[in-house]
Amino acid sequence: MNYSIETENLSLWYGDFQALIDVNVKIPDGQITSLIGPSGCGKSTLLRCFNRVNERYGNVTTRGKIEVLGKNIYDSDVSLPELRKAVGMVFQRPNPLPISVYENILFGLRIHSSMGSLTRTECDQIVEEALTSVFLWDDLKDRLKVRATSLQLEQQQKLCIARLLPLKPKIILMDEPCSALDAKGTLAVEELMEALAGTYTFLIVTHNMAQARRVSKECIFMFLGKLIEHRETQALFQTPEHPKTADYVQMRYG
Amino acid sequence: MxxxxxxxxxxxxxxxxxxxxxxxxxxxxxxxxxxxxxxxxDVQVSSVARVSDPVPNLLGDIYFFLSISFLGVLLGITCAFYLEEWLPETNWVRCLIEGQVSILSGVPSLLYGLLVVTVFLPYSGAFQRTQGFPPAGDLNTASLQVSSFQGDTTLFYIAVLTFVLLVVPRVIKATQEALRSVPIPMRESAYALGANRWQVLTKHVVPLSLPRVIAGACRAMSCALAVSALFIGIYISGYTIQPGRMSGRFALFLGAALVLSIFSSFLSQRYPLASTRHT
Missing domain, CATH: 1.20.5 (Single alpha-helices involved in coiled-coils or other helix-helix interfaces)
Structure with a gap:
């Protein structure tokens, strides 16, 4: 099996506080892996390591090795824009840019290509493809000029996924993608993830264990900055090896 | 949001x-x-034509307004962008400037007038050219004397300099507030798509915060124009405050105020009263 992401003894500090302690993890290609654990256990931090958005906070120290698509992302020759192009990210609250739906989808492409290199027909085609693959085209094809922030939350979140696609990422990181959505929206986004799972590698952080069970093939349990257990989802939920995992998945706390 | x-x-x-x-x-x-x-x-409003003539005054106001808006607003906005977007929060330069800006934007405009009377005017040599202020009492002579100031362009530059000093801290404050009002998720989404800092700034932060920046700049400018009445204050204060070079005691107070303000800007960084940071 091929792995999209591999870490070796990854530790991370926010100032003096150690948020990740010697994490070793291998995320397999082309499937959905979920990260679960109580709040503050480092799930989001781990997720944010993989496209290096953590570094924006200034007081972050990272030690260890992270290989994304076979390349150590802390090598000096790694370009951050290229890394973030290959590793897309979807956030907790849908955060489309306050511009039109059309421009939202092209935003990523525009910042990565030189001015004027995209023709109008190319743009139209890209937008249509991206929206079709997130099942939004039929809803939005007549409203492409509408400000993206005026859409329903569910549509906004799908749009946030859609705008990654023109960049042709390999990996999509999702930080609690459904926590701001209602049941219907959650279901729609989950269906979307399942539909896209073959093409992209998904890594999702979720507080919703039912969701982890439904969508993911493998599941990772984290506790206080340590990776406790990483197994097939069904096995992890039915026969957890570690007592902490058992406590958590059987809702005894957390 | x-x-x-x-x-x-x-x-x-x-x-x-x-x-x-x-x-x-x-x-x-x-x-x-x-x-x-x-x-x-043919009606003349006043016998002292040069002072009371509205058109030169109006033009002067416009010229003056344009100068301070160009210098002050440009400087203020650039400064705020540099502070907010480039310098990390723990940087001592940022901490020093932010403290000073907070203090300066609270200084009453009259003190700027005093600054003009005690520092700018004496050191610019404007008095030597006009033989000092007119004797107190006769307002008509005073206005005549004021009009004799008018040919002196140094005064214009002094006025512009003073108002730039007055406007810049306010513009910096307003711009910083505007920049902080751009929601973090908005920035993050652009960064996560691989935009660099410059792209995030130009395509994102600037368009989002521009209305507030402009509103802040307008507020600062209108405040400046409102206190340009302070010029009158300067002329009148000539009767009570003897203009002259900084005295030793004045320099001492100025120095003490400076030391205190620098000290307090570091102190406020260490023990912030209210967190205005967005991270």
Whole structure:
């Protein structure tokens, strides 16, 4: 099996506080892996390591090795824009840019290509493809000029996924993608993830264990900055090896 | 997040536009009246023509306004962008400047007048050229004397410099607030798509915060124009405050104030009263 992401003894500090302690993890290609654990256990931090958005906070120290698509992302020759192009990210609250739906989808492409290199027909085609693959085209094809922030939350979140696609990422990181959505929206986004799972590698952080069970093939349990257990989802939920995992998945706390 | 994106609805828009038009109408009527009185008839408003003539004063105001808006607003906005977007929060330069800005934006405008009287005017040599202030008592002589100042362009530069000093901290504050109002998720989404800092700034932060930046700059400018009445204060204060070079005691107080303000800006960084940071 091929792995999209591999870490070796990854530790991370926010100032003096150690948020990740010697994490070793291998995320397999082309499937959905979920990260679960109580709040503050480092799930989001781990997720944010993989496209290096953590570094924006200034007081972050990272030690260890992270290989994304076979390349150590802390090598000096790694370009951050290229890394973030290959590793897309979807956030907790849908955060489309306050511009039109059309421009939202092209935003990523525009910042990565030189001015004027995209023709109008190319743009139209890209937008249509991206929206079709997130099942939004039929809803939005007549409203492409509408400000993206005026859409329903569910549509906004799908749009946030859609705008990654023109960049042709390999990996999509999702930080609690459904926590701001209602049941219907959650279901729609989950269906979307399942539909896209073959093409992209998904890594999702979720507080919703039912969701982890439904969508993911493998599941990772984290506790206080340590990776406790990483197994097939069904096995992890039915026969957890570690007592902490058992406590958590059987809702005894957390 | 929503307040930033909300647009006035058609009714509000109509109301705002009519208020703006009404204001414009009233102002242009006033200006027209003034012009008609002075230029379209033979009536002179005052015997001291150069001082009371509205057109040079109006032009002077416009020229003055343009100069301070160009210098002050440009400097303020650049400064705020540098502080907010480039310097990390723990940087000592940022901490020092932010402290000073907070203090300066709270300084009453009269003190700027005192600064002009005690520092700028004496050291610029404007007094030597006009033999000091006129004796107290005769207002007519005073206005004549003021008019004799008018040919001196140094005074104009002094005024502009003072007002730039007055405007810059306010513009910096307003711009910083505007930049902080851009929601973090908005920035993060752009960064996560691989935008670099410059792209995030130009395509994202600037368009989002521009309305607030402009509003802040306008507020600072109108505040500056309002206190330009302080010029009168300067001329009148000439009777009570003897203009002269900084005395030893004044320098001592100035030094003490400077030390205290620097000290307090570091202290406020260490023990912030209210967290205005967005991270």
């Amino acid at each position: 929503n307040s930033l994106m909300s647009r006035p609805n058609p009714k509000q828009k109509f109301a705002l536009q009519s208020i703006a038009l009404l204001t414009l109408g009233v102002v242009s009527l006033l200006v027209w009246n003034v012009l008609k009185k002075t230029y379209l008839s």
